[in-house]
Amino acid sequence: MNDRQVDSVGSIRRWMYGEKLENFLKQDPNSILGELLRQSVGDVEMTQRNAWDHQICIMKSFSLPENLVSGARIYFELTVPRLGRRADVVLIIRHIMFILEFKVGESAFNRSALDQVFNYALDFKNFHEPSHDINVIPILVSTDAPEQPFQLNTTSRKDGLVFPICSAPSQITDIIQEGLINFSAPSIDATAWEQGRYMPTPTIVEAARALYSGHDVKEIFRSDAGARNLTATTQTVDTIIEKSRNHCRKAICFITGVPGAGKTLVGLDLATRHLNPDSETYSVFLSGNGPLVAVLREALTRDRVEKASLTGMTIRKGEAKKEVEAFIQNVHHFRDEYLQDTGAPPEHVVLFDEAQRAWNLEQTSAFMRQKKGKSEFNQSEPEFLISCLDRHEDWSVVVCLVGSGQEINRGEGGIGEWFDAVLKRFQSWDIYLSPKLVEAEHSTGDKLQKVLDHKNTYVNENLHLATSMRSFRAENLSRFIREVLEFEIESAKATLAGLLVQYPILLTRDLSRAKEWLRKQARGSERFGIVASSQAERLKPHAIDVRVKTDPVKWFLAGKDDTRSSFYLEDVATEFQVQGLELDWACVVWDGDLRYSGDRWAHHQFRGSRWNRINKLERQRYLENAYRVLLTRARQGMVVVVPEGDDSDPTRSCDFYDPTYNYLESLGLQLL
Numbered sequence: 001m002n003d004r005q006v007d008s009v010g011s012i013r014r015w016m017y018g019e020k021l022e023n024f025l026k027q028d029p030n031s032i033l034g035e036l037l038r039q040s041v042g043d044v045e046m047t048q049r050n051a052w053d054h055q056i057c058i059m060k061s062f063s064l065p066e067n068l069v070s071g072a073r074i075y076f077e078l079t080v081p082r083l084g085r086r087a088d089v090v091l092i093i094r095h096i097m098f099i100l101e102f103k104v105g106e107s108a109f110n111r112s113a114l115d116q117v118f119n120y121a122l123d124f125k126n127f128h129e130p131s132h133d134i135n136v137i138p139i140l141v142s143t144d145a146p147e148q149p150f151q152l153n154t155t156s157r158k159d160g161l162v163f164p165i166c167s168a169p170s171q172i173t174d175i176i177q178e179g180l181i182n183f184s185a186p187s188i189d190a191t192a193w194e195q196g197r198y199m200p201t202p203t204i205v206e207a208a209r210a211l212y213s214g215h216d217v218k219e220i221f222r223s224d225a226g227a228r229n230l231t232a233t234t235q236t237v238d239t240i241i242e243k244s245r246n247h248c249r250k251a252i253c254f255i256t257g258v259p260g261a262g263k264t265l266v267g268l269d270l271a272t273r274h275l276n277p278d279s280e281t282y283s284v285f286l287s288g289n290g291p292l293v294a295v296l297r298e299a300l301t302r303d304r305v306e307k308a309s310l311t312g313m314t315i316r317k318g319e320a321k322k323e324v325e326a327f328i329q330n331v332h333h334f335r336d337e338y339l340q341d342t343g344a345p346p347e348h349v350v351l352f353d354e355a356q357r358a359w360n361l362e363q364t365s366a367f368m369r370q371k372k373g374k375s376e377f378n379q380s381e382p383e384f385l386i387s388c389l390d391r392h393e394d395w396s397v398v399v400c401l402v403g404s405g406q407e408i409n410r411g412e413g414g415i416g417e418w419f420d421a422v423l424k425r426f427q428s429w430d431i432y433l434s435p436k437l438v439e440a441e442h443s444t445g446d447k448l449q450k451v452l453d454h455k456n457t458y459v460n461e462n463l464h465l466a467t468s469m470r471s472f473r474a475e476n477l478s479r480f481i482r483e484v485l486e487f488e489i490e491s492a493k494a495t496l497a498g499l500l501v502q503y504p505i506l507l508t509r510d511l512s513r514a515k516e517w518l519r520k521q522a523r524g525s526e527r528f529g530i531v532a533s534s535q536a537e538r539l540k541p542h543a544i545d546v547r548v549k550t551d552p553v554k555w556f557l558a559g560k561d562d563t564r565s566s567f568y569l570e571d572v573a574t575e576f577q578v579q580g581l582e583l584d585w586a587c588v589v590w591d592g593d594l595r596y597s598g599d600r601w602a603h604h605q606f607r608g609s610r611w612n613r614i615n616k617l618e619r620q621r622y623l624e625n626a627y628r629v630l631l632t633r634a635r636q637g638m639v640v641v642v643p644e645g646d647d648s649d650p651t652r653s654c655d656f657y658d659p660t661y662n663y664l665e666s667l668g669l670q671l672l
Contacts, residue, residue, distance in 0.1 A: 013194070016040070016077035021091070024074050029056050036076060051104045052076070054143060055088060058102070058169045064176065068093060073190045080123050087120045091176070092193060095185040096135045097124065098176060106142040109166040111560065113140055118164045118524035123200070125161050130196035135160040135183045139175060141167050150175060152182050155523055160185075203582045203635070204292075205299045205556070207265050211272040212300050212327070213307065229465055230262045234269055236462040237399060240432055241281060241349055244395045251430040252386065252398040252422060254355075254415065256437060257465030258478045263401040264292075264580060266465070267351040270399070271327060274349060283349035286331040288357055291552035292580040293330050298553045300324045331358075335384060339372065344391035354580065355400035356414050358382045383421035390426060402437075419447040423454070430456045434463035477503065481631045484667065485624055487599055496668050504637040507664050508672035511542050514587045514639045515569050517672055521585050521637060528585035529555065529566025531630045534574040535623060536591030537606040538651050542643055544572050544589060552577040575626040578633050586634035589641045592656030594623055596663040611651065639672060640664060 016039040017032060024032070036052050037044055059074065072093040077086045091098040101117035103109075121138040124131040137152070147168045152175075155161050160183070165175055202210065237253060244251045257263045264287075271285040287293050304320040331352060338345060352358070359367070359381040368377035379387070389396040402415050415437065422429060431454055451457055476495050483492035499505065504521075508514050518528040532539060536546050550571045551564060558565035566573070566583065592611060595602040603614035603623050614620055631638070642661040645654030665671065 014079040014198070015075040015090075016086075018073065018075045018194075021072035021074045021093070022069050025060055025062065025069065029053070029060065032056050032076075039077075051102065054104045055102050058141070058143070058172070059089060061169075063173050064093075068177075068180065071187075071190070080120055085116075085120075087117075092188050092190050093176060094180055094187050096137060096176075096179050096183060097131060097188065097193075098179070099124070099136065099138045100172070101138070101140050103140070103142045105144055107144040107146075109140055109142055109145065113142075114164045114166070115525040116140075121161055121164075122524050122526070125159060127200040128196055128198050130188070130193045133160065134188055135162070135179070135185055137162045137175070137179050138164045139167050139172065140164055141169060141172065143169055147171055150178075152179060156520060157523075161523075201635070204264055204580065205295065208268055208296050208300060209303045211265075211268050212324075213303065229462075229467055230266065232462045233266055233465055236460055237266065237270060241397050244397050244430070245280060245348070248394050249430055250390065250392070250396050250426070250428070251432060252400065252418070252426070253432040253463065254400045254402055254418070254434055254437060255463050255465070256402045256434040258467070261465035261467060263403060263465060264353050267353050267399065267401050270349070271351055275327060277326075277346060281349055282347050283351060284326075284334075284345075284347045285328050285351050285353065286334050287328070287353035287580075288331040289354055289580050290330060291577045292353070293328055294553050295556050295581060296328055297321065297324050299557060300328070302557075331381075331385070334388075335381065336372075338388045339374075342391075344393075345388055348389075348392060348395060349397045349399070350385075350389055351399045351401065352385065353401045354403055355382070355418060356402050358385070358417055360417050380417050380421060382418040383425060386418075386421055386426055386429075390429075402434075416447045419451050423447070423450055427454070428456075430458065432463060433457060433459050435459050435461055436464040436466075478632050481628055484631075484664075485601075485628060489667065492667050500668075500670065505669050506637075506639040506672040507661070507669040508639060508641055509644050509661065510672075511544075511587075511589065511641050511643065513672055514641045517639050518569070518585050518587055525560075526584035526636070527556070527566055528569075528587070529583050530569055530572045530587045530589060531578055531583075531633060532572050532574060532589040533591060533593055533623070533626045533630065534576060535593035535605055535626070536574075536589065537593075538611075539589055539591050539643070541646075541649075541652070542589070543570075546572060546574055550574075550577055552581070556581055575629040579629050581633070582635055583633050584636045586630075586638040587641060588630050588638055589643070590627075590657075590660060591643075592645075592652065594627055594660075595656055596659040606651070609651070611656075640669065 017035050019027070033049070033052055033056060037049070055076070062069070072091065075090040077088070078090045079086050087099050088102045089100040091100070099117060099120050101113065101120070103113055106113075117138040117140050121136045125136055145166070145168045147170060148166065150165050150167065150171065152165070153163045155163060162179070167175055233255060237255070240251055240253055243249065255263055255266060267285050271283050274281045274283040276282060301317060301321045301324050304323065305315055305317055308315040308320075334345075361378070361380040364379065364381045364384070365377055368374040386398055389398055400415070400418060422431060431451060433451070437448060452459070476499055480492060480495040480499055482488075483495060496505070506514075506517065515530075522528045530544070532544055532546055534546055536544070539546070548571070550573050552573065554562065554564035555566045555571060555573055555577065560567045562568070564571060569587075572589070593604050593606070595604065601620075601624065603620045604611040605614050606612075614623065631640075642657055642664065645657040646652045647654050
């Protein structure tokens with residue numbers, strides 16, 4: 001039985017057991033346990049049976065007045081798809097939602113367990129429409145813990161969410177009654193609450209976990225315009241794949257989208273639905289973004305091991321890692337494999353993430369000559385990658401996921417390299433384009449027109465993802481950052497005014513104050529960290545050294561007790577570690593590499609003991625794109641730090657920093 005079911009009246013039920021509280025209190029415990037077992041997938045371990053038995057007994061020991069019991073509802077194992085978990089027990093009593101997480105046999109309350117129940121509460125508060133404006137009280141129950149004092153403290157956001165309460169089983173009734181007394185609000189309509197829309201915007205890591213474990217993409221994404229766009233794009237690509245297979249055609253498809261719109265998720269969704277190597281549509285997800293591949297692989301590997309243990313199975317981490325590596329591959333490893341193997345790959349469908357970052361002919365040839373000993377190699381990376389799929393005698397599809405303004409490193413040729421390859425060697429291939437490829441950020445000169453004139457070219461608006469889904473609070477963030485970087489000042493002011501309603505962007509010159517702000521904003525396990533440009537080499541007086549390599553796996557996945565994690569605010573990630581990944585809250589530290597200078601940017605690189613001006617237009621674009629990446633990482637809000645200069649240090653002159661700070665302040669950023 002799936003976690004997500006449809007009841008007799010057609011509404012979605014996300015729980016394994018749900019009932020009126022008064023009926024639950026009268027029902028035989030074995031009958032309740034039997035219902036949970038019937039709704040379970042596969043065999044249920046004895047530890048889980050015992051935990052349910054314990055929870056049922058505790059919840060039936062209520063001594064609530066009859067007037068509070070009447071109309072209340074109780075749910076066991078309520079699915080939270082975005083997090084890939086289930087809340088143990090949820091109670092709807094009058095005007096309050098109580099979320100209870102049980103730790104059976106535990107006598108202590110550890111931080112990870114508190115974060116767990118807090119995350120459930122945050123998920124409902126942020127993504128479940130009927131829960132936006134209600135009071136939510138998360139409770140962590142350690143069944144062997146002694147009674148202890150408790151307080152109901154709302155978080156700083158004042159949105160009706162209470163900090164998690166530590167409770168012994170005997171205190172649950174008192175906490176419920178205290179909550180009902182301390183908060184006043186209209187009663188919750190339980191039926192409307194059950195049928196309310198769940199509209200999540202998961203991080204790329206959360207989405208990958210959910211998709212890889214079998215959740216449908218519709219379960220983990222919000223059901224608004226952005227998600228409809230995502231679904232339409234996926235269905236369009238499915239149609240292209242089927243058409244190519246049925247008619248023995250070879251096709252290349254270009255999907256564009258604003259930052260955070262879900263291009264990577266389209267690729268992951270397609271790949272997870274075609275994981276079977278024996279399938280005719282077997283596919284693989286490729287990315288040249290090393291940190292993204294490493295983080296996703298590690299997250300999915302950990303998840304695979306953890307979920308296996310919960311079902312009583314044992315799977316070694318190395319074994320799980322091999323499974324994941326077949327699903328998500330580094331594009332350079334794929335390239336190296338088929339330099340040696342001249343046969344067709346087993347996959348008929350290959351999805352290239354961040355295709356605009358593929359190497360041009362010059363960079364690829366130099367790499368092959370210096371690293372692979374192939375002095376005669378004369379293909380760009382796109383040309384060689386397409387040629388690998390062209391080895392199939394029947395059909396194949398290449399899907400290029402294209403980000404705008406995301407080229408950040410030497411030799412990244414942009415989408416024009418793919419056009420060159422198709423026009424040069426693969427003219428029999430069908431070409432499917434997003435109409436947004438004509439925009440300036442995808443500038444390809446006259447190459448695009450040549451592709452449009454190609455007899456097998458098809459333009460489809462569904463191949464563009466227009467709505468950012470990275471930030472559930474600020475869909476216009478990417479627009480604002482573009483306007484800032486391109487000096488569209490009046491437009492930037494107008495966009496910012498709308499953003500600040502739900503998405504704070506603060507400006508300060510004090511890094512320590514920025515760190516304090518980050519810590520206060522984050523709730524539960526919401527991730528925060530410091531990011532800076534890889535060229536920001538004069539931040540060392542502020543204890544930021546971008547030359548020290550940060551491990552993106554530890555930075556993005558390690559917990560609050562690990563000094564290598566982003567939470568510690570010690571290691572700093574650059575655009576290379578964070579591209580394609582997200583934080584909830586970010587501190588962007590702005591150095592003198594990109595300086596406001598009148599109505600333009602002055603681009604600099606630090607070499608030896610001085611700043612040198614960057615004159616090459618391509619490298620100027622890379623630097624601006626680095627800041628574009630950094631300024632669009634945060635899902636919920638960010639603080640920008642432009643530190644004070646020091647005129648006694650010629651490498652940190654106030655003139656390098658003050659104009660940038662003044663420019664950002666003039667746009668209307670809130671001062672911290």
